[in-house]
Amino acid sequence: MLRVKMAGLGWYLPERRVTNVELEKRLGIPAGWIERATGVMERRYVSACESAVSMGAAAAYMALRHAGLEVNDIDAIIGASSAPHQAIPCTAALLQRELGAPEGASACFDINATCLSFLFALQTAAHLVTANVYRSVLICSTEVASRSLNPRERESAVLFGDGAAAAIITASQAGEESAFYHAFFETHSSGADLTEITGGGTHHHPNDPGTTPEMNMFHMQGPAIFRQAALLMEPFLDRFFAASGWERRQIDAVIPHQASRHAIEQLSRRFGFSSDQLILNLALRGNCVSASIPLALAEAVYDGRIRRGDRILLVGTGAGLTLGAAALIF
């Protein structure tokens, strides 16, 4: 158990709401199909004046205000998104600049594990704060998923939304219950090609004449991921709870990665949680990739569904295929 807390949370959502009616018309999808198939009713897409960096900085400012801290207090920035703003330098350094955080006062690096980037960053930050390497770590997940959607793959094209969320990790003070209890991750790479953008790296470089536009777009074998994740999640959660010493019924709030309606429904139908425990934002936000978990968490904290001292579980799957979970006292 690490005596650290999420001292502040914040988020940013693009102005532009994209409704199912708009997408159904644009993509030639029958009316009502999107909500039935995915559970998403609307999502946000960035406009020309919004970017991963501008959204991330807005979410970070909100998290700082929530924590009662200033940009000067941050001594590490972790960019924790599935895609960078640009290939070089890392998004964390661009966030330092956008925030006007003082030169040289923070260490900037990115952590990427697609949809689980925030959870891996949280584990890293919790240990570095506990070891007194850093006092206040800003974790920022900011996603412009809309840029990489393939209109010909309707299941994924309608599922994702843009957005950003941020958390400030500090040590818990005397008398505060907040703690990072346990985190656990498992990668099952036989599923590595179930969720892919095969471009965007050195393998199919953007300037390679053999790189097609499709390679730069998101591709997801939805039903296969669902089957594999369903098989793996139950024993994963059993191992997680055995190691954490907690029981499912002790959890006040489960914040799942908002992968899809079916993935979330499994948590209550098969994996032992009640629907009262689940914090959901899929319907109005879509799947915001790495920002999904911290966004759902932040919204639930601000509207009072999650309070200090609550036992919370962050859980999900990400491309890899990786399963991850973290148990905290908020």
Place this chain on the structure above:
Amino acid sequence: MLRVKMAGLGWYLPERRVTNVELEKRLGIPAGWIERATGVMERRYVSACESAVSMGAAAAYMALRHAGLEVNDIDAIIGASSAPHQAIPCTAALLQRELGAPEGASACFDINATCLSFLFALQTAAHLVTANVYRSVLICSTEVASRSLNPRERESAVLFGDGAAAAIITASQAGEESAFYHAFFETHSSGADLTEITGGGTHHHPNDPGTTPEMNMFHMQGPAIFRQAALLMEPFLDRFFAASGWERRQIDAVIPHQASRHAIEQLSRRFGFSSDQLILNLALRGNCVSASIPLALAEAVYDGRIRRGDRILLVGTGAGLTLGAAALIF
């Protein structure tokens, strides 16, 4: 001080040697200019049968043999490169698959801080191993820099090389001196645009009609980086040594990021190290981005220049602009 060690090191270099004569001819550069300007005599470029993943896996196998471990022993894989193999999933998951490491037995994520990715990953791994989260962490830096070079920017086009290096981090055993002493990083983001690939992310997406081939290529303002790094490095090192409790003369080997001849020469000319302390591989490897430091370290360990118990300093700058250093007893 963390009681962890680099239990094994390994590397992979592409078969194909690219000489200065070849580049001078191809890029229309006067004979002798490359070596004079950069200190690089040759570098390696991947051929069609080599990739970031294949090189990374070869380096990892070598590191595992060196450590006397099997792929089954790894419980975390950190991909620590400036560029991914593909945008999704993270390179670490692709390495798990390429290595044939057992499904579900390791947690896979990437850390990216351009040239300092290995150092940030080392700090993270050292803390996670110390906290008993993982027993054996594979860190793998694998770079196909040649794909992103701009032939019209001769200073950078001739500087970089491809290659991979890997390290296995475990706890030190009783009686072993090996330890991770101190690491320190500072990002100065007013220098964020001195080293850039502005494409390759969501800002100038590969499929955006406004994205030009130049945006997907590496751009470096060499003289400006050199000036800023020279100004920042001396006070950075003073702070580093004040906090670490070590003195410059106690270091057995300094392994700098092989940024350029001038950057490395500064270490002995201005920053208080002797040329005997420096481990260099720039002339035959070029700047291998994140793989530079672990590659130079691994080669020096294999040929006996660095031995168990030696005090070593890993130090360098990366895009951001970030300065970083780590002090270890090997």
